[in-house]
Amino acid sequence: MRFVLKTDYHHDVDIFRDRVQLGWYAAxxxxxxxxxxxWGTYLESQLTLVFLWxxxxxxxxxxxxxxxxxxxxxxxxxxxxxxxxxxxxxxxVPPFTSIPLAMLLCSALGVIVSIAALRMTGIYLAIATLAxxxxxxxxxxxxxxxxxxNTGFKVASPELFGWELNSTLYYYVCLLVLMxxxxxxxxxxxxxxxxxxxxxxxxxxxxxxTGINLIKTxxxxxxxxxxxxxxxxxxLAHQMHYLFPDSFNLFTSIKLLMLVIIGGLGSMWGVIFGAxxxxxxxxxxxxxxxxxxxxxxxxxxxxxxxxGLILILFLIFEPQGISGRWxxxxxxxxxxxxxxxxxFRRQKSFLRTERVH
Amino acid sequence: MFEVSELSKHFGGVAAVDNVSFSVDKGEIFSIMGPNGAGKxxxxxxxxxxxDVDVGTIRFAGQDITRVSPHEIASIGIARTFQNIExxxxxxxxxxxxxxxxxxxxxxxxxxxxxxxxxxxxEVKFRKEAExxxxxxxxxxYREQRIHALPFGVRKLVELxxxxxxxxxxxxxxxxxxxxxxxxxxxxxFWIEDINKDLGITILMVEHDMNLIGHLSNRxxxxxxxxxxxxxxxxxxxxxxxxxxxxxGT
Numbered sequence: 042m043r044f045v046l047k048t049d050y051h052h053d054v055d056i057f058r059d060r061v062q063l064g065w066y067a068a069x070x071x072x073x074x075x076x077x078x079x080w081g082t083y084l085e086s087q088l089t090l091v092f093l094w095x096x097x098x099x100x101x102x103x104x105x106x107x108x109x110x111x112x113x114x115x116x117x118x119x120x121x122x123x124x125x126x127x128x129x130x131x132x133x134v135p136p137f138t139s140i141p142l143a144m145l146l147c148s149a150l151g152v153i154v155s156i157a158a159l160r161m162t163g164i165y166l167a168i169a170t171l172a173x174x175x176x177x178x179x180x181x182x183x184x185x186x187x188x189x190x191n192t193g194f195k196v197a198s199p200e201l202f203g204w205e206l207n208s209t210l211y212y213y214v215c216l217l218v219l220m221x222x223x224x225x226x227x228x229x230x231x232x233x234x235x236x237x238x239x240x241x242x243x244x245x246x247x248x249x250x251t252g253i254n255l256i257k258t259x260x261x262x263x264x265x266x267x268x269x270x271x272x273x274x275x276x277l278a279h280q281m282h283y284l285f286p287d288s289f290n291l292f293t294s295i296k297l298l299m300l301v302i303i304g305g306l307g308s309m310w311g312v313i314f315g316a317x318x319x320x321x322x323x324x325x326x327x328x329x330x331x332x333x334x335x336x337x338x339x340x341x342x343x344x345x346x347x348x349g350l351i352l353i354l355f356l357i358f359e360p361q362g363i364s365g366r367w368x369x370x371x372x373x374x375x376x377x378x379x380x381x382x383x384x385f386r387r388q389k390s391f392l393r394t395e396r397v398h
Numbered sequence: 399m400f401e402v403s404e405l406s407k408h409f410g411g412v413a414a415v416d417n418v419s420f421s422v423d424k425g426e427i428f429s430i431m432g433p434n435g436a437g438k439x440x441x442x443x444x445x446x447x448x449x450d451v452d453v454g455t456i457r458f459a460g461q462d463i464t465r466v467s468p469h470e471i472a473s474i475g476i477a478r479t480f481q482n483i484e485x486x487x488x489x490x491x492x493x494x495x496x497x498x499x500x501x502x503x504x505x506x507x508x509x510x511x512x513x514x515x516x517x518x519x520x521e522v523k524f525r526k527e528a529e530x531x532x533x534x535x536x537x538x539x540y541r542e543q544r545i546h547a548l549p550f551g552v553r554k555l556v557e558l559x560x561x562x563x564x565x566x567x568x569x570x571x572x573x574x575x576x577x578x579x580x581x582x583x584x585x586x587x588f589w590i591e592d593i594n595k596d597l598g599i600t601i602l603m604v605e606h607d608m609n610l611i612g613h614l615s616n617r618x619x620x621x622x623x624x625x626x627x628x629x630x631x632x633x634x635x636x637x638x639x640x641x642x643x644x645x646x647g648t
Contacts, residue, residue, distance in 0.1 A: 057572070232517055233510065233520075235510065236493070237500060239486060239493070240500075244486055246484050248469075249468040251497060251498045251501070252478070252564065255469065307488070393465055
């Protein structure tokens, strides 16, 4: 295990712990950059999907993992982002304008949803956001003069400065956007604004006592979250070629929520782990179908069943998700053979103040 | 400096606080004592605006703060601790202290997103100020530990440290010694004295421990069933017949 001697307060502010960690990240980026050279187009498009789900997951992670608010309606932000971007492209607006416009519209919707969120928590908030997603889906279905309704909406192929992007270039664009998003979110979380999210998640009472405006913080979390998910939606539109009102439905929202829970709440790496897992799982299930005996392999509900089973197993055995498991493995290797299981056991907490609720 | 006049709060038919008035002078340590259910904590919750005041006014540094929002209290210069501890449990001690620097920020959301140079300068400044508080309360060895892994006594100190990070003019302590052993209580009394003398912070505390009150306070207010029954120096209040009756019955 390495110990880092901190000699300056800048060390506590920096993103990377030391040069060694910076080196690992650089190696990872070079590896991901070189992947399209070795891999076929199928894996390339799957990885592009991983990047896009990571961006959407980063949006939801801010809300669920860092601010402690739940949303079952994030598919709505995906579809609003996708439709807005596609419609503006169709009108001849360049992508550098249409994507920010899509993000702006999504964050405006996020602010509207947050008005409900300010009065609700837990299951009630989940239902409210679910209702919001239903409303958006109905609007997209019935406003056919703009969205094309059930016949779908064709998305223009991705272009940059007049150059059409092929799938490899699009892979790089998505990777770049993901890296910028990750940097921005990490920045936010190490600055005063991001810390207010953590404060609201852990104790609303203390947050108020330390001068944090709950209304402002929750509204901001919803706005940022919706904008990032809208960005992912806009980029996803190009991958889907055709948009339908139910392209992003309740199952998409649940998948997004699963992504952040299985990845690990409260960790940006968790978003990426979760996105990889959720993108590769359908492939894995498809492969499994061939191996399993016919009467199980041909069952139509096998995929949702496996998704549900895995979510339940994670909630019971590893509530910290893949990123929590990864931390434990790293510590196990770092401290070998001195690792103790107890390290991560949570101490029973004492009574929280009940007198001011 | 701080003044509460004719404060009342009812919960249903129960008068939790009934026509209580007192004032705290600058630099003073003022204690509120009383048996269980006397309304001591309710007074603190009224001051920090977690409860709405039914009748009466609260004034601080010449400003009427009876109707301000709970989150504005900290920027006005009043910090508090809680009896049963309200910390940001999943964060480290350091992170808890940094969260409390929020009200001193000079940056906005956009500059935070981009982490512009002045955000970094501000972060380093906050980090240094948090370290000063850590030094003051000897919390160095717990700096990087998460709250849920810490013993109760240390959590109480962290809460005190967090309140100090707000750089308050008035500090409200809700039973600072509850849950501490005699040794920890003694340490705490020295720290409270230091905070009062060296940092010049006025202290208003709710306390049960008569030793601690007698040792620290300039003046004491005794409450019983929401009414104030005695106000004066610790010795005067301790020997007041109404106070003895409230504690021991008639």
